[in-house]
Amino acid sequence: MKGEIITIGNELISGRVLDLNAWYAAGRLTASGLKVTRVTTVGDDPEKLSSAIRDAVEQSQFVIITGGLGATEDDITNEIAAKTLNRPLCLDREMLEQIKEYVQLRGMRMSASLEKMARMPQEAKPLNPKGNVCGFSLVENKVRLYFLPGVPDQMRYLLDEFVLPEILTHCKTLPVLRHRLLKLYGLSEPKIAEVLKKLPEKPDKIILGFYPHFPENHVTISLRGEDESTVIKELDKMEKEIRELLGSYIFATGTQSMEAVVGELLRRKGLSISVAESCTGGLIGNLLTDVPGSSDYFLGGAVVYSNTAKVELLDVSPATIEAHGAVSDQTVREMSGGVRVKFGSAIGVGVTGIAGPEGGTSEKPVGTVHVGLATEKEIFSRKYRFWGTRKQVKLNTAMMALDWVRRYLNGNPFLPGV
């Protein structure tokens, strides 16, 4: 089945905002075996929008339209769609009730501009009748049109939960397209490509994709075929061969995050953790607590930005800081050990470093980072050197600390330092 995407917004047409909606929708539709033939972006401009809808209806079997469904005066999609398709705008009672409920729950007042959101072209159906995200579908000359909000989270939710499943029920024989996504940390993209040259010859139809996703690197394995079980078998074989070459650099598959992998390991082993953060400023704790249920194993952390805080909160010895500096193996060892004792956790992790852009010296340049990990029996520490902006150094440091926990719990060696 062939389809088109129309994205709407002055912020897109003027280059102020990158059009992630078109990219996301195109990727999801393609991955489902559907073919996207055109993406058209127009501003909040009645004439251009109208002609884009008319064109798409003439040439496609489905059309995804995002943006302009909101309550403000620049939201014109409902009105223009109705005009273009020669349908009256009708008030959808169900949608109106939904908006009212949403508004009431948040202690807001109903208004004419909010009511506008419930006016849709005749015979349009709300996509998500029980939810509180607006969006609707309608059929014109056998072409299925889906109108979604421009807010990326809402667009993605409706596309994945309602639009894709509905389009797919109207496809008779769809080729099977399956992907694997492997997430790696600690190997650069050229290095990964070099290692994978050692792969045994792969079937022509298997496509490997390489996507840097700072500070991770993602490798995709894609295969299209007639028969699902054959496709899965070939993907399994290829994944196994890649795993043999890349080993413990692969930390997750699919949508799993590093912090979820670490959380799962801690939970499985019944271990608790606490963190001592200097240059990351709280990022490690923030990542760990992004995982639902993390309070089962994450006891807390100390963000010790100043030297006084390191001494006061974690019992780091002033003599250690004096002799070796706050950014040193010795300090990070005392931070990791100190936070472990303070919180009474099985594992204590510590990081200290220079995130930049200021604060570097020739001996300890920006990006110098020390990571430590303490258990009841031993303390490990190592020095790393990262490159990039302040936020990139922080993120790489946090990922390295989490990777240490993963490798420690899996019995893998830590990544080599400098």
Next chain:
Amino acid sequence: MKGEIITIGNELISGRVLDLNAWYAAGRLTASGLKVTRVTTVGDDPEKLSSAIRDAVEQSQFVIITGGLGATEDDITNEIAAKTLNRPLCLDREMLEQIKEYVQLRGMRMSASLEKMARMPQEAKPLNPKGNVCGFSLVENKVRLYFLPGVPDQMRYLLDEFVLPEILTHCKTLPVLRHRLLKLYGLSEPKIAEVLKKLPEKPDKIILGFYPHFPENHVTISLRGEDESTVIKELDKMEKEIRELLGSYIFATGTQSMEAVVGELLRRKGLSISVAESCTGGLIGNLLTDVPGSSDYFLGGAVVYSNTAKVELLDVSPATIEAHGAVSDQTVREMSGGVRVKFGSAIGVGVTGIAGPEGGTSEKPVGTVHVGLATEKEIFSRKYRFWGTRKQVKLNTAMMALDWVRRYLNGNPFLPGV
């Protein structure tokens, strides 16, 4: 002058690659005072490309076309452009020499597919005759068409160095386009729209844009005009009127973040800060330390996820937690006061709440959050209720805590709680 952008490539239409070329070109053209009315993306598909070119020529004064100029078999732009415009493909001697030179320099051999790159529609002119980046322009019915490579570096180079200057020489009086971006926190989009209805009648040419950017809301003011100083004056006037209506909800303009605004206020007043985080897990510290130089005012924080940690690290009284629970005004007051004393900072900020998805009760549902702020003289606290995913509740809580600091330092009242 009005124009369009056409981007070409299967990698774009399938969502495998994000279309940075369209975004870059749209931004550069808009910033130069030109108006982009539509962006069309098609695959390496003769029919779709041909109709996109035909459409654009009918409706625009200039067209930027990127992609498909290379030597591989999926590069069809030159051929399709010639067919669509009913012109023969002619070998450009100058371009051919250039390609030969490039090839020789790199020790490659000339081939038919490389020669293909020098065949352009009749009367087309190479954009960059002395360089080694292919691209050409032609004029059809007074419409200027520019064909650029899809490789982002090359596209940007030709656009900035050759295309933009040439288009601009054909503009007689170029309109000036200026934007303002106002960032708001604590008012929903419909509320903002409602409040702005009270604006005195605005000049027709001023365009207001509304962009939710969770948990912030952004309002843009755009104006196009003949003369820069008049445009700026009118924007100033409009901004002032909007500020009168939205007051302290506006926390920043342009690219400034909440954490940068808070940091700037702390620095200006010579005050230091520390944070006590429960449900945010370190996010507030992480945001504050994203700002370069934040070590000047940020002393650190305690991530006290467990009750024991609240007691041990921040001297919260176990009796308080026992009597009112960890998620309560009483606890957050002791957390804020405790962290302030522990770190010796001028201001102590605390948050405690239920981020979800588990852990809610009928009395304290998911999204219940208490914020506290302590100074040497007094302690404030208030209860809020947020909606959304775990990450959204965390982010909203962190933003609210930062907004408290901003409002406290500016002498504005805190946002009303529940």
